[in-house]
Amino acid sequence: MRxxxxxxxxxxxxxxxxxxxxxxxxGDIAVFRTADDQIFALYDRCPHKGGPLSEGIVHGRSxxxxxxxxxxSLETGAVEGPDHGxxxxxxxxxxxxxxxxxxxxxxxxxxx
Amino acid sequence: xxxxxxxxxxxxxxxxxxEELQERAxxxxxxxxxxxxxxxxxxxxxxxxxxxxxxxxxDIVTHDRAWYAENGFHLxxxxxxxxxxREKKEVVAADGARTPYDKLAIATxxxxxxxxxxxxxxxxxxxxxxxxxxxxxxxxxxxxxxAVVIGGGLxxxxxxxxxxARGMTVTVVHLMATVMERQLDDAAGYLxxxxxxxxxxxxxxxxxxxxxxxxxxxxxVRLKDGREIPADLVVMAVGIRPNGDLGKAAGLTVNRxxxxxxxxFTSDPAILAVGECVEHRGQSYGLVAxxxxxxxxxxxxxxxxxxxxxxxxxxxTKLKVTGVDVxxxxxxxxxxxxxxxxxxxxxxxxxxxxxLKENRVIGAVxxxxxxxxxxxxQLLRNGDDVSAERDTLIFGPGFAAGGAAPDxxxxxxxxxxxxxICGCNGVCKGKIxxxxxxxxxxxxxEVRAHTKASASCGSCTGLVEKLLKVTLGDAxxxxxxxxxxxxxxxxxxxxxxxIRVQEMRSIPQVMQELGWKTANxxxxxxxxxxxxxxxxxxxxxxxxxxxxxxxxxxxxNIQKDGTYSVIPRMWGGMTSAAELRAIADVVDRYNIPxxxxxxxxxxxxxxxxxxxxxxxxxxxxxxxxxxxxxxxKALRTVKTCVGSEWCRFGTQDSTAMGVALERATWGSWTPHxxxxxxxxxxxxxxxxxxxxxxxxxxxxxWELHVGGAAGMHVRATDLLCKVTTAEEVLEYACAFLQLxxxxxxxxxxxxxxxxxxxxxxxxxxxxxxxxxxxxxxxRFRHAVSFTQKDPWAERASGAGAREFSPLAxxxx
Numbered sequence: 001m002r003x004x005x006x007x008x009x010x011x012x013x014x015x016x017x018x019x020x021x022x023x024x025x026x027g028d029i030a031v032f033r034t035a036d037d038q039i040f041a042l043y044d045r046c047p048h049k050g051g052p053l054s055e056g057i058v059h060g061r062s063x064x065x066x067x068x069x070x071x072x073s074l075e076t077g078a079v080e081g082p083d084h085g086x087x088x089x090x091x092x093x094x095x096x097x098x099x100x101x102x103x104x105x106x107x108x109x110x111x112x
Numbered sequence: 113x114x115x116x117x118x119x120x121x122x123x124x125x126x127x128x129x130x131e132e133l134q135e136r137a138x139x140x141x142x143x144x145x146x147x148x149x150x151x152x153x154x155x156x157x158x159x160x161x162x163x164x165x166x167x168x169x170x171d172i173v174t175h176d177r178a179w180y181a182e183n184g185f186h187l188x189x190x191x192x193x194x195x196x197x198r199e200k201k202e203v204v205a206a207d208g209a210r211t212p213y214d215k216l217a218i219a220t221x222x223x224x225x226x227x228x229x230x231x232x233x234x235x236x237x238x239x240x241x242x243x244x245x246x247x248x249x250x251x252x253x254x255x256x257x258x259a260v261v262i263g264g265g266l267x268x269x270x271x272x273x274x275x276x277a278r279g280m281t282v283t284v285v286h287l288m289a290t291v292m293e294r295q296l297d298d299a300a301g302y303l304x305x306x307x308x309x310x311x312x313x314x315x316x317x318x319x320x321x322x323x324x325x326x327x328x329x330x331x332x333v334r335l336k337d338g339r340e341i342p343a344d345l346v347v348m349a350v351g352i353r354p355n356g357d358l359g360k361a362a363g364l365t366v367n368r369x370x371x372x373x374x375x376x377f378t379s380d381p382a383i384l385a386v387g388e389c390v391e392h393r394g395q396s397y398g399l400v401a402x403x404x405x406x407x408x409x410x411x412x413x414x415x416x417x418x419x420x421x422x423x424x425x426x427x428x429t430k431l432k433v434t435g436v437d438v439x440x441x442x443x444x445x446x447x448x449x450x451x452x453x454x455x456x457x458x459x460x461x462x463x464x465x466x467x468l469k470e471n472r473v474i475g476a477v478x479x480x481x482x483x484x485x486x487x488x489x490q491l492l493r494n495g496d497d498v499s500a501e502r503d504t505l506i507f508g509p510g511f512a513a514g515g516a517a518p519d520x521x522x523x524x525x526x527x528x529x530x531x532x533i534c535g536c537n538g539v540c541k542g543k544i545x546x547x548x549x550x551x552x553x554x555x556x557x558e559v560r561a562h563t564k565a566s567a568s569c570g571s572c573t574g575l576v577e578k579l580l581k582v583t584l585g586d587a588x589x590x591x592x593x594x595x596x597x598x599x600x601x602x603x604x605x606x607x608x609x610x611i612r613v614q615e616m617r618s619i620p621q622v623m624q625e626l627g628w629k630t631a632n633x634x635x636x637x638x639x640x641x642x643x644x645x646x647x648x649x650x651x652x653x654x655x656x657x658x659x660x661x662x663x664x665x666x667x668x669n670i671q672k673d674g675t676y677s678v679i680p681r682m683w684g685g686m687t688s689a690a691e692l693r694a695i696a697d698v699v700d701r702y703n704i705p706x707x708x709x710x711x712x713x714x715x716x717x718x719x720x721x722x723x724x725x726x727x728x729x730x731x732x733x734x735x736x737x738x739x740x741x742x743x744x745k746a747l748r749t750v751k752t753c754v755g756s757e758w759c760r761f762g763t764q765d766s767t768a769m770g771v772a773l774e775r776a777t778w779g780s781w782t783p784h785x786x787x788x789x790x791x792x793x794x795x796x797x798x799x800x801x802x803x804x805x806x807x808x809x810x811x812x813x814w815e816l817h818v819g820g821a822a823g824m825h826v827r828a829t830d831l832l833c834k835v836t837t838a839e840e841v842l843e844y845a846c847a848f849l850q851l852x853x854x855x856x857x858x859x860x861x862x863x864x865x866x867x868x869x870x871x872x873x874x875x876x877x878x879x880x881x882x883x884x885x886x887x888x889x890x891r892f893r894h895a896v897s898f899t900q901k902d903p904w905a906e907r908a909s910g911a912g913a914r915e916f917s918p919l920a921x922x923x924x
Contacts, residue, residue, distance in 0.1 A: 008920035017632060017658040020919035031919060035632045052674045055662035057635040064635035066662035066670055071635075082561040084182065103922060 256344025
């Protein structure tokens with residue numbers, strides 16, 4: 001599958017220790033920003049019950065799902081602690097403050 | 113190529129077999145599992161609490177589809193197997209599909225026993241065996257009024273209790289003279305019957321059912337003595353018989369159940385059987401512990417340990433009826449060689465009987481106080497000689513140790529490592545203490561997460577707690593300074609004190625000064641710190657949205673599908689035509705799927721999408737409505753009755769009092785949610801005595817009650833004091849809330865806080881010391897002066913707008 005690097009906004013658009021959502025035909029993607037300005041992206045579905053990870057509390061390199069507090073690693077998408085599972089990851093790079101998501105070939109980006 | 117293992121039956125025995133196999137020889141077999149029911153594996157013994165409404169079906173699923181998938185097992189549910197072709201080594205499913213096997217395991221469980229009386233096929237006659245039966249009973253409980261349960265054994269009584277809890281009138285019809293006669297002797301059976309009758313069950317013993325009558329569906333049960341009992345629902349719960357049908361049809365040796373040897377093999381060396389469908393040394397079992405023991409042996413054999421042998425089980429029983437403690441194990445029918453030790457306390461409803469033979473425990477029946485059950489069961493299983501402790505055996509090991517006050521820990525410490533603690537999940541003491549030590553577990557929750565002990569019915573939670581104490585010693589005794597979370601060694605109270613004395617004013621500062629172990633905390637400590645700082649520095653501390661749970665950040669309640677619910681405030685439960693019209697318009701305009709009246713006298717709009725929230729709020733604001741804070745650790749509602757304005761019994765204007773109370777206290781953040789109510793007379797229609805702060809009007813003024821709850825834990829309030837005027841009610845309410853705000857730990861409801869510090873302490877601070885009360889009230893009023901701003905209006909007018917819109921949209 002071909003990957004396109006999609007410019008979805010700037011790092012300043014995402015709150016520190018927070019997340020924003022990018023809507024795609026394949027479902028929402030949560031874009032997270034850590035305290036040290038790293039950006040990570042996961043599909044916005046907890047592997048447990050599909051909770052929106054973008055609404056969770058971000059800490060370190062992890063996010064706690066808002067529905068049942070499962071802790072998901074932002075770096076790998078894997079569930080931490082005694083539970084098991086994995087959220088799907090999206091490649092992401094920063095280009096001078098702009099956030100680029102590695103998405104399957106897409107045609108148009110509308111900035112919100 | 114891997115050998116193929118086919119398992120027929122994904123019930124408790126089958127799933128346990130797979131679990132044990134996976135521990136011994138992961139991946140040795142390619143495993144296919146067939147289940148006749150449409151569900152993944154659930155804990156069948158917990159169907160009773162589901163029926164009683166204490167648990168949901170989801171709570172009792174033990175192995176979900178994800179578990180099967182993760183372990184590489186092919187699970188086919190809703191697919192009954194109809195035949196075993198031993199020639200070709202294939203099983204045949206109902207749809208004709210054939211699946212080959214090298215090894216086959218049968219775990220088909222049992223059939224409910226149907227007594228052969230006329231009318232047994234009528235609609236409305238059901239058994240109590242699986243999830244579908246529970247569904248059928250719940251449907252019947254929804255429409256019918258009278259239920260008859262045939263069978264006063266364990267299963268029948270649990271079914272009866274469940275239907276009673278669902279609002280039906282229930283009659284238990286039992287053939288024998290005593291209920292649960294297989295587990296209880298006459299005395300304990302009598303106590304149990306008395307307790308059940310007190311709860312509203314009708315119990316008819318020595319009752320022989322002649323027929324079940326009815327035209328198109330069941331209308332009643334007729335007994336041999338001519339009595340007729342009307343019924344919209346008849347539950348047959350007289351017992352089970354092993355389901356050996358498949359084995360029999362395939363030509364395996366089947367007596368009562370499928371006959372197996374000590375290695376769990378049937379008469380065909382390629383076929384094993386485990387669980388209730390089995391007959392081993394002439395014995396069949398209907399309880400969970402033997403199934404687990406069989407599963408271990410079968411797993412050993414499948415893994416290649418040909419010496420593993422099952423030697424039969426000694427069983428014990430506990431009745432799962434909330435509030436009734438019954439324990440039974442072994443043999444209790446007297447013969448000439450057995451001796452009894454009996455203890456009775458009729459007033460407290462306690463009865464204990466231990467049956468000895470040749471100085472060994474062969475049976476025990478405990479009623480009302482079953483705390484010693486695990487120890488007695490262990491003595492029974494081990495066959496220990498008890499002559500040395502015979503004098504004090506019935507009082508428990510604490511007494512035997514020297515007559516001092518019994519130490520509950522000693523009973524637990526005395527258990528051997530293979531003593532079963534959690535019957536639901538088959539977890540023994542050694543596994544729990546091992547996990548506590550090797551994984552450094554500190555709390556019941558952690559033990560639950562790692563071992564599953566106490567994760568199902570929860571009745572062993574106390575034992576798990578005691579094991580923590582026994583294993584960790586003083587380390588666990590320091591429960592009071594349990595760290596807030598793994599990020600710090602400090603407890604809640606210490607952190608608050610240090611925030612004050614060191615004048616720390618931000619979350620990063622607290623983490624820096626107190627040596628947090630993580631860079632920016634976690635979802636446990638950050639919301640707590642945010643609250644403590646907010647409470648300490650009203651008007652100064654800047655609330656950190658990223659340290660708020662989603663609901664408080666978005667000012668709405670997130671639902672399971674990621675949409676939100678919106679609840680506007682209705683002061684004291686009062687509304688108006690204009691408000692209702694505005695709500696109706698909002699529902700139409702935004703296509704809101706569900707509108708529900710809440711228990712707190714407000715209206716809930718469910719299924720609102722996040723991006724719709726600001727517009728929905730703006731429209732509600734326009735009609736004068738503000739956030740109800742139904743999502744917050746904050747004041748939720750003030751429920752009221754109509755009081756002296758309308759009610760012929762009302763003594764005071766409870767509605768106006770409620771409105772004034774809500775106006776004075778809304779918008780304040782608290783350690784946990786706070787609910788209030790005002791009733792206009794002691795009939796208490798506003799249910800004020802199960803609220804955090806409840807006001808009940810009496811002729812001479814107002815009673816103030818605190819510390820009630822009506823959730824998972826139900827607790828009636830304690831009376832704080834009585835006051836005369838409405839102004840005093842407000843003053844005391846504000847003082848109470850401020851004391852709770854300042855001294856309650858984050859996520860600690862008011863009632864456990866009150867139990868921790870004592871009601872007397874509250875009386876001293878709020879009732880007896882007027883200066884203290886006024887100071888608290890002033891601090892409360894100062895704090896809410898900054899937070900009584902409608903968060904909806906702020907966001908509807910654009911604050912934090914980007915939070916409610918996507919960062920970008922990518923279209924294909």
